[in-house]
Amino acid sequence: MKIPTRQLCVISLLAAVGAVVRAGLNKLAFALPIPLYSVLVKIGLSETLAFICGFAFGPVQGFVAGVLIIVVSDLFTWVGIWTPFIAAIIGLLGFVGGVLSHFKKNPSIIFLGVTAVILTVVSELLQTLWFAWYMWAFYMPEPPFLIVLATVLIEGVPSTITALISNTILFTALTPRVIDVLREWVMPNRRIAPAA
Numbered sequence: 001m002k003i004p005t006r007q008l009c010v011i012s013l014l015a016a017v018g019a020v021v022r023a024g025l026n027k028l029a030f031a032l033p034i035p036l037y038s039v040l041v042k043i044g045l046s047e048t049l050a051f052i053c054g055f056a057f058g059p060v061q062g063f064v065a066g067v068l069i070i071v072v073s074d075l076f077t078w079v080g081i082w083t084p085f086i087a088a089i090i091g092l093l094g095f096v097g098g099v100l101s102h103f104k105k106n107p108s109i110i111f112l113g114v115t116a117v118i119l120t121v122v123s124e125l126l127q128t129l130w131f132a133w134y135m136w137a138f139y140m141p142e143p144p145f146l147i148v149l150a151t152v153l154i155e156g157v158p159s160t161i162t163a164l165i166s167n168t169i170l171f172t173a174l175t176p177r178v179i180d181v182l183r184e185w186v187m188p189n190r191r192i193a194p195a196a
Contacts, residue, residue: 042163047093058101061098081134115171120163
């Protein structure tokens with residue numbers, strides 16, 4: 001599939017912004033004297049920007065944007081075995097944004113809020129499942145996997161709550177405006193009239 005040049009430029013720009021914010025919050029989290037890593041990294045724009053790219057341009061473009069945000073930001077922090085898995089999960093959110101755009105051309109704030117909650121829960125569950133498997137396979141093979149999963153789920157509650165709040169705010173406040181700008185600038189023939 002060939003991605004038009006204008007779309008590629010915007011995808012690169014949004015991926016760069018998402019990567020810089022994610023890498024910056026990562027560095028900030030490690031510089032703070034209190035352990036807030038799992039909370040600060042969930043404030044980033046990764047999910048929102050991937051969703052926006054998908055919704056504005058299509059599923060493939062959304063997936064590419066999500067993957068790029070994670071891979072590029074990990075290059076500036078640390079790349080590990082988790083990088084392709086987390087990249088695929090965030091890419092999946094962009095893909096879903098592209099699929100949803102075929103059914104809901106002009107999303108309302110309520111639609112975006114509900115979508116943010118559902119996609120965040122799915123993303124957090126997939127990341128938790130992967131991390132629990134990783135911990136069980138490499139560091140904690142003695143206890144049963146379900147015990148490790150339960151432990152990771154409980155310890156991940158603050159980061160999940162932060163992700164839910166952050167994504168809901170960003171999806172409802174940022175997404176409609178950015179999608180309108182992208183449609184007008186990149187694809188002027190596809191501009192949709194605002195909802196009443």
